[in-house]
Amino acid sequence: MYINIVFYTLLKKTNYPVLTFIRMEFSNSITGLFGIRYPIIQAGMVWTSGWRLASAVSNAGGLGLIGSGSMYPEVLREHIRKCRAATSFPFGVNIPLMYPDIEKHMDIVMEEKIPIVFTSAGNPQTWTGILKEKGIKVVHVVSSSRFARKAADAGCDAVVAEGFEAGGHNGREETTTLVLIPAVADAVRIPVIAAGGIATGRQMFAAMVLGASGVQIGTRFVLSEEAGSHPDFKNYVLKAGEGDTMLTMKSLMPVRLLKNQFFKQVAAAEQAGASAENLKTLLGKGRAKKGMFEGNLDEGELEIGQVSALIRDILPAGGIIENLWSEFLKTWAEPLPCKLQKP
Amino acid sequence: MYINIVFYTLLKKTNYPVLTFIRMEFSNSITGLFGIRYPIIQAGMVWTSGWRLASAVSNAGGLGLIGSGSMYPEVLREHIRKCRAATSFPFGVNIPLMYPDIEKHMDIVMEEKIPIVFTSAGNPQTWTGILKEKGIKVVHVVSSSRFARKAADAGCDAVVAEGFEAGGHNGREETTTLVLIPAVADAVRIPVIAAGGIATGRQMFAAMVLGASGVQIGTRFVLSEEAGSHPDFKNYVLKAGEGDTMLTMKSLMPVRLLKNQFFKQVAAAEQAGASAENLKTLLGKGRAKKGMFEGNLDEGELEIGQVSALIRDILPAGGIIENLWSEFLKTWAEPLPCKLQKP
Structure with missing residues (x-):
């Protein structure tokens, strides 16, 4: 001190x-x-x-x-x-x-x-x-x-x-x-x-x-x-504001994602009462790689924190x-x- | 300083x-x-x-x-x-x-x-x-x-x-x-x-x-x-730990509640794909009064923050x-x- x-x-x-x-x-x-x-x-x-x-x-x-x-x-x-x-x-x-x-x-x-x-x-x-x-x-x-x-x-x-x-x-x-x-x-x-x-x-x-x-x-x-x-993922994160991420897939394994097209599909499935098994199928394999590494901003899983807004x-x-x-x-x-x- | x-x-x-x-x-x-x-x-x-x-x-x-x-x-x-x-x-x-x-x-x-x-x-x-x-x-x-x-x-x-x-x-x-x-x-x-x-x-x-x-x-x-x-509500809050509250009724108007019996009914309805209208009916009138003022810990809506855990x-x-x-x-x-x- x-x-x-x-x-x-x-x-x-x-x-x-x-x-x-x-x-x-x-x-x-x-x-x-x-x-x-x-x-x-x-x-x-x-x-x-x-x-x-x-x-x-x-x-x-x-x-x-x-x-x-x-x-x-x-x-x-x-x-x-x-x-x-x-x-x-x-x-x-x-x-x-x-x-x-x-x-x-x-x-x-x-x-x-x-x-x-x-x-x-x-x-x-x-x-x-x-x-x-x-x-x-x-x-x-x-x-x-x-x-x-x-x-x-x-x-x-x-x-x-x-x-x-x-x-x-x-x-x-x-x-x-x-x-x-x-x-x-x-x-x-x-x-x-x-x-x-x-x-x-x-x-x-x-x-x-x-x-x-x-x-x-x-x-x-x-x-x-x-x-x-991927640079495209970084630039997308750079533009994120408050409310642009959400914790989702809670019945499977909760994960905070940017609200892109893939997120919206998941949200719609959950709203319609999808089971954990359904969500697993929807998620499939390689979603995170597709989004964050390959830069597919629509179909990929884009993991990021709320603080991206700042x-x-x-x-x-x-x-x-x-x-x-x-x-x-x-x-x-x-x-x-x-x-x-x-x- | x-x-x-x-x-x-x-x-x-x-x-x-x-x-x-x-x-x-x-x-x-x-x-x-x-x-x-x-x-x-x-x-x-x-x-x-x-x-x-x-x-x-x-x-x-x-x-x-x-x-x-x-x-x-x-x-x-x-x-x-x-x-x-x-x-x-x-x-x-x-x-x-x-x-x-x-x-x-x-x-x-x-x-x-x-x-x-x-x-x-x-x-x-x-x-x-x-x-x-x-x-x-x-x-x-x-x-x-x-x-x-x-x-x-x-x-x-x-x-x-x-x-x-x-x-x-x-x-x-x-x-x-x-x-x-x-x-x-x-x-x-x-x-x-x-x-x-x-x-x-x-x-x-x-x-x-x-x-x-x-x-x-x-x-x-x-x-x-x-x-x-109500004193019973206060005592219930006193016992609350981490994870005992949850933001719910998001399609209606999001509210953070203690996870009592009423909360569980809401969660089950949401899991089954309930509409905002359904939730409104389930909520009915006077739920907050019933819980927080009258001390009906099962049927009432019990609003409290996460920090109750501390x-x-x-x-x-x-x-x-x-x-x-x-x-x-x-x-x-x-x-x-x-x-x-x-x-």
């Missing part, structure tokens, strides 16, 4: 860019756990988070994650090796636990000596112990305190608590980040990483005020130069981290635009 | 309760607009916010609102007069614009010289000008930047931006407070009051960091001694305000549990 004041004084005297030169060190449970400079984790998103994005984020002081959910095992290995060649900083891999090739993926991260694994969509008990035995830090993504407690009991080093506003697959209880973070922070003793609805330094600060020790950011990094997603540019991942961190520091130095005064 | 530091020092030296004695004055656009001590507004909720609650909140330094949505015109007049007798501080009335007796309600607030009116669920253009001519401050409740701009254009003095996590009636776009507040704060120049998911001083601080100048709090005040709702006590409204404000100040003095350090 006292350093914060020094900062604030400098800020007033010399104006804002001084911050980037001073480079005070921030440290907390999350920077310590991963050995990173800023408590900013880039989400391991399908068809988006390859080695280019992950290494750019890690090089900039955050934690880059390779999203293995859209990769064949050997493709994952290739991304890991390229990422290692592109950065000397720590990076990790996100593995959805319901993935059919899960064993092969796990073998690869262990063989390649990946130091950090984020798991999601499944039971953390199955793999956490095995990974931890190899010295790997394990973080599980949850959407409720109940799941957070399960992850802590399974031995996870931290949890990502992901709110309703997040893009892609999401929980059934629909708890938003503003309510979820205090609930999870109260329920477990391991560090909590906030996710869902965070794209600015101010939002990052607010999420950490609520009890998180770091943030996981997806949507903002989809709109990075290094994201592997983002107006595509930037290099390193620039995103820099902006996040400097806005975070600025907010910390002067969180509110008003003062307390003697009566 | 500098006073903040003085505070912080005192806090460290003398421990926490000193804050309640010092009584520094806080002021910003919202305290100035309403002439209140703390930027805390108690939501005007049906079957809950009568004169007892509103006057208790105003006496404690917040802004109490009488919820006229569940009152016959003469009942509203009675509540206004009793509230005036019970407090010398400013209070207001919330009027849902789609209310059938709207003209009578508006006549009463003007006759009774109510200084502050919050309007919701309707077009702010119809009444704002008429009320403003009488010198009444007008605030409109919105769920998007688009509606916020409409309210500003209509001449409103402020907007309440209410996120998806809020209890009761809600917007169709499902934007959460974490995303909505920065969007609305960016869209309009009038002050923004954050609502939805706020029950603690920490959440209040986070919402104001995001760009709000005050907060409107509903659920936390349902669990106050002065709330007019609340564990029923307190006097004045105690709620005191707790909110002291936690808010404490958070402001030390928002994060970590420091910046020289490398």
